[in-house]
Amino acid sequence: MAEGAHGLLLDAAAQDLLFREARTVEAFTGEPVTEEHLRAVYDLVKYGPTSMNQQPLRMVVLRSAQARAAVVRWMLGINKTRTAAAPLTVLLAADLRFHERLPELFPAKPDAARLFEDPFVRKESARFNAALQIAYLILGIRAAGLAAAPTLGFDPEGIDKEFFGDGGHTVLTVLNIGRPAATAVPPRLPRLAYDDVVTEL
Amino acid sequence: MAEGAHGLLLDAAAQDLLFREARTVEAFTGEPVTEEHLRAVYDLVKYGPTSMNQQPLRMVVLRSAQARAAVVRWMLGINKTRTAAAPLTVLLAADLRFHERLPELFPAKPDAARLFEDPFVRKESARFNAALQIAYLILGIRAAGLAAAPTLGFDPEGIDKEFFGDGGHTVLTVLNIGRPAATAVPPRLPRLAYDDVVTEL
Numbered sequence: 001m002a003e004g005a006h007g008l009l010l011d012a013a014a015q016d017l018l019f020r021e022a023r024t025v026e027a028f029t030g031e032p033v034t035e036e037h038l039r040a041v042y043d044l045v046k047y048g049p050t051s052m053n054q055q056p057l058r059m060v061v062l063r064s065a066q067a068r069a070a071v072v073r074w075m076l077g078i079n080k081t082r083t084a085a086a087p088l089t090v091l092l093a094a095d096l097r098f099h100e101r102l103p104e105l106f107p108a109k110p111d112a113a114r115l116f117e118d119p120f121v122r123k124e125s126a127r128f129n130a131a132l133q134i135a136y137l138i139l140g141i142r143a144a145g146l147a148a149a150p151t152l153g154f155d156p157e158g159i160d161k162e163f164f165g166d167g168g169h170t171v172l173t174v175l176n177i178g179r180p181a182a183t184a185v186p187p188r189l190p191r192l193a194y195d196d197v198v199t200e201l
Numbered sequence: 202m203a204e205g206a207h208g209l210l211l212d213a214a215a216q217d218l219l220f221r222e223a224r225t226v227e228a229f230t231g232e233p234v235t236e237e238h239l240r241a242v243y244d245l246v247k248y249g250p251t252s253m254n255q256q257p258l259r260m261v262v263l264r265s266a267q268a269r270a271a272v273v274r275w276m277l278g279i280n281k282t283r284t285a286a287a288p289l290t291v292l293l294a295a296d297l298r299f300h301e302r303l304p305e306l307f308p309a310k311p312d313a314a315r316l317f318e319d320p321f322v323r324k325e326s327a328r329f330n331a332a333l334q335i336a337y338l339i340l341g342i343r344a345a346g347l348a349a350a351p352t353l354g355f356d357p358e359g360i361d362k363e364f365f366g367d368g369g370h371t372v373l374t375v376l377n378i379g380r381p382a383a384t385a386v387p388p389r390l391p392r393l394a395y396d397d398v399v400t401e402l
Contacts (some may be wrong), residue, residue: 007241010344014215019337039395040208046392047220048336051353053390058397067402105391119301128332128373135249135336136220143211152252163402172329176277189254190306195211198260201268201364 022142023185024149026082028178033088033146035061037116050111053105056098056126057133060091060163070162071154071174074190079153079174086149092137092160093169094130098121099120127172134173147180223343225350226334227283229379234289234347236262243339249337253313254306255298257327258334261292272355272375273364280354280375287350287377292329292360293338294370295331297324328373335374348381 005012016022039063050056054057060066068089075083085088099116106112116122135151150173159171205385206213207282217223233303263269269290276284284290302318307313317323335351352372360372 004344006239006244007342008245008344009346010218010245011212014211014345015245016209018340019245024250031333035401036208038399042395042398043207044211044220046398047223049225049351050378051351055393055398057204057398061399061401063401066387083302099381105393128271128328130267130333130338131329132339135333136340138250138333139337139340143209143216145210150250165306188330189308192256192302192306194243194264195254196351197243197247198239198262199238200262200264 016144016173017145018139023147023180023188024183025106025147025180026149027085027181027183028087028147028149028176029181031087031179033132035176037144038090041137041144043141045133045136045140048074048133050129050132052102052109054098054102054125054129055105055133056094056096057130057137058093058095058169060093062089062091074155074162075151075174076153076155079151082149082151083174083176087178088176090175090177091163091171091176092127092130092134092173093164093171094123095169096126097111097168098122098126098129107160123170128174134175141177143173145179146177150174151174151176171183207237216344219340224348224389225382226348226381226386227350228286228347228382228384229288229350231375232288232380234378238345238347239291244336244346245344246334246341247336249334249384251330252326253303253310255299255303255326256306256334257295257297257329259294259296259370260329260337261294263273263292265288272360275356275359275363276352276375277354277356280352283350283352284375284377288379289377291376291378292364292372293331293335293351293374293376294372295324295327296366296370297327298369299327299330324371328371332372335376340374342376342378346380347378349375351375351376380396 001060102112300314303313
């Protein structure tokens with residue numbers, strides 16, 4: 001790959017698409033988000049690394065009117081109308097039984113599942129690794145030319161009960177996806193400086 | 202941006218650099234990782250979104266012989282020698298007092314810090330959002346043409362006590378960074394299929 005910009009190998013257009021120009025928007029155009037979009041995004045971001053290749057992230061795509069109404073009921077404040085208006089809403093959840101697939105996903109250590117027998121350890125690992133995958137997914141949605149609006153403004157117990165009645169999953173984020181409406185891009189919020197974040201020893 | 206590949210807008214070379222060809226390697230060449238590299242990476246990934254713009258991730262760059270020896274003592278198993286041999290090792294930690302900066306980082310809600318008065322809620326939020334930022338950072342390191350080898354193979358209480366004696370931070374990942382040694386790229390592990398991960402309602 002040829003030299004990019006800002007001291008990075010990644011080309012400048014890709015930097016802009018994924019980070020510099022991309023924004024968490026507040027509203028979308030009416031253009032639909034298709035299954036083809038989601039498959040293309042997943043086919044890229046599935047390669048993002050997780051600890052012991054756990055891949056605990058699960059997604060529930062709320063496409064029917066009934067499913068959309070069900071999630072809107074559990075959203076809080078402004079997120080109720082924003083979610084009702086979004087072209088597509090996806091629940092991002094951690095699979096609390098991810099360890100059952102480790103023999104297949106991490107064959108180098110056939111007994112890896114035993115490290116996660118403790119439900120607390122397992123939940124912490126599922127949440128951490130699913131969070132990594134949520135970040136990959138946000139960037140993958142941007143890679144598709146779409147905008148992602150993740151929110152934590154919902155009742156997690158309500159959503160878990162409504163959508164994951166078996167207790168085997170826990171919702172981490174509700175993600176609205178669409179083509180950004182030009183008028184709904186809020187000003188960029190400040191970022192911490194390198195020297196605020198990094199200590200060298 | 203012109204149409205990319207695989208149904209995405211992102212160009213194919215960028216997809217390969219960040220996801221398709223990038224790998225978690227086991228060893229590196231001797232080429233150093235400079236402060237300029239890290240500043241360029243941070244200047245890109247700082248734009249990755251976090252909930253209420255919290256940005257709880259903090260990094261401790263272990264460059265001195267003394268700091269390197271200190272971290273190697275807390276690494277477990279094979280991670281001891283891998284970390285000792287890496288060109289650069291960085292501790293990735295969550296700042297458990299991130300809320301103190303919210304008035305500046307999220308000015309739209311001047312009392313946002315009050316949502317995080319409960320230390321348990323605050324720690325959960327710090328861990329989740331720092332995990333998002335760790336994923337952005339892994340991709341940013343790849344964007345610089347380097348490889349990131351994140352590991353959880355360490356004693357977290359030991360590292361917290363050694364490096365964050367004030368209790369205000371908690372280590373989430375130890376990250377080795379360098380130019381990948383061609384012989385140290387393990388076979389790609391299997392990824393879950395779209396239909397294993399996604400449910401449509």
